[in-house]
Amino acid sequence: xxxxxxxxxxxxxxxxxxxxxxxxxxxxxxxxxxxxxxxxxxxxxxxxxxxxxxxxxxxxxxxxxxxxxxxxxxxxxxxxxxxxxxxxxxxxxxxxxxxxxxxxxxxxxxxxxxxx
Amino acid sequence: xxxxxxxxxxxxxxxxxxxxxxxxxxxxxxxxxxxxxxxxxxxxxxxxxxxxxxxxxxxxxxxxxxxxxxxxxxxxxxxxxxxxxxxxxxxxxxxxxxxxxxxxxxxxxxxxxx
Numbered sequence: 001x002x003x004x005x006x007x008x009x010x011x012x013x014x015x016x017x018x019x020x021x022x023x024x025x026x027x028x029x030x031x032x033x034x035x036x037x038x039x040x041x042x043x044x045x046x047x048x049x050x051x052x053x054x055x056x057x058x059x060x061x062x063x064x065x066x067x068x069x070x071x072x073x074x075x076x077x078x079x080x081x082x083x084x085x086x087x088x089x090x091x092x093x094x095x096x097x098x099x100x101x102x103x104x105x106x107x108x109x110x111x112x113x114x115x116x
Numbered sequence: 117x118x119x120x121x122x123x124x125x126x127x128x129x130x131x132x133x134x135x136x137x138x139x140x141x142x143x144x145x146x147x148x149x150x151x152x153x154x155x156x157x158x159x160x161x162x163x164x165x166x167x168x169x170x171x172x173x174x175x176x177x178x179x180x181x182x183x184x185x186x187x188x189x190x191x192x193x194x195x196x197x198x199x200x201x202x203x204x205x206x207x208x209x210x211x212x213x214x215x216x217x218x219x220x221x222x223x224x225x226x227x228x229x230x
Contacts, residue, residue, distance in 0.1 A: 002159065043206070043220040056217075090159060103210075104150055105218055107159040 003027045006091050006108035014116055015081060021111045023074040023091030031094040032074040033105060034066060038087040049074060081115045088112050118143045120209045122221035130229045135179075135194040137224045139207030142188065149190045150208040150218070151181055160206065166190060177201070202228045 004025045013019050023032065034046040048056035049068040063085075065077040074091055092105035123138040141147060148167045152160040164175025171183040181192045190207060207221040 002161065004159070006159075042222045045217060048217075092160075103148075104162050104165055105160075107152075107161070109157075109159040112157075 002106040002108065004091060004093055004106050004108035006089075006111050008111060009109065010112045010114075012114045012116060013078070013081065015083070017081075018077070018079040020078065021076040021089055021091075021113075023076075023108055024072060025093040025106070025108075026072055027093060027095075027106065029093035029095050029106070030071050031103075032068060032071075033092040033094075034074065034076050035090040035092065035107075036087050037090055037110070043090070047076075078113075081113075083115050086113055086115045118147065118209050118219050120207050120219055120221040122205075122207050122224050124224050125222070126225045126227065128227040128229060129197045131199055132196050135192070135197045135201065135226065137192040137205050137207075137226065139181075139190045139192065139221060140188055141190060141207070141209045143209060148210045149181075149183060150210070151175065151179070151190075151192050152206045152208060153203050154206065154223075155203045163192070163205075197226075197228050199228050199230065202226055 007022045031050045033048050036044045036046055045058050046060045047066040052068050052071055063080050067075040088110045090110045091108040094103045094105050119142045121140045129135055146168055150165045151163040153163050154160045163179050164173045164181055166173045166183045174180045179194045181190050183190050204223045204225050206223050209219045
């Protein structure tokens with residue numbers, strides 16, 4: 001266990017549904033991330049929050065909407081997704097503000113999303 | 117821009133034999149380098165990291181990696197493979213430009229034969 005918990009572990013949704021992914025960490029970290037892991041592609045950074053402010057939106061379509069209400073929780077709100085959005089969505093957190101060169105990321109187990 | 121290249125998409129070894137997973141990086145600055153492992157249906161777990169201290173870094177589960185600046189490499193090794201080592205391994209770079217980005221390689225799937 002890394003201390004980063006993601007729920008749900010699996011999600012199947014239709015293209016007209018609205019759902020949310022949740023990430024929670026109680027490690028005292030101030031930086032949190034959403035990554036997308038698709039088959040046969042490197043991990044793609046989607047969003048970064050540092051001290052509850054979004055510092056990166058990596059050209060992600062607006063059908064993905066992140067929310068960071070506090071430093072322990074991160075959400076990814078999903079609406080009108082496409083089948084190609086099916087992937088493993090990983091949440092991670094980093095100590096401090098996440099900017100230090102030596103800082104690694106601690107990952108959750110991911111949410112396996114299938115869009116039908 | 118920084119990048120990471122994992123030279124093998126798949127590596128297959130017999131149990132008890134050495135493991136070598138290759139990683140080359142491209143960086144304008146002195147990077148920090150990491151190896152992560154991902155077991156099936158699990159998240160990523162940090163194996164080890166290099167942050168400009170000793171060039172030979174020891175990690176968990178008997179893995180180690182050596183930073184070679186002249187070769188821009190950070191290969192991951194283990195003297196003797198165990199069945200439980202079967203997983204996907206990611207080499208990751210982070211640059212000293214205050215970037216918060218971790219750049220991931222495409223991954224190497226390690227298969228361990230009994």
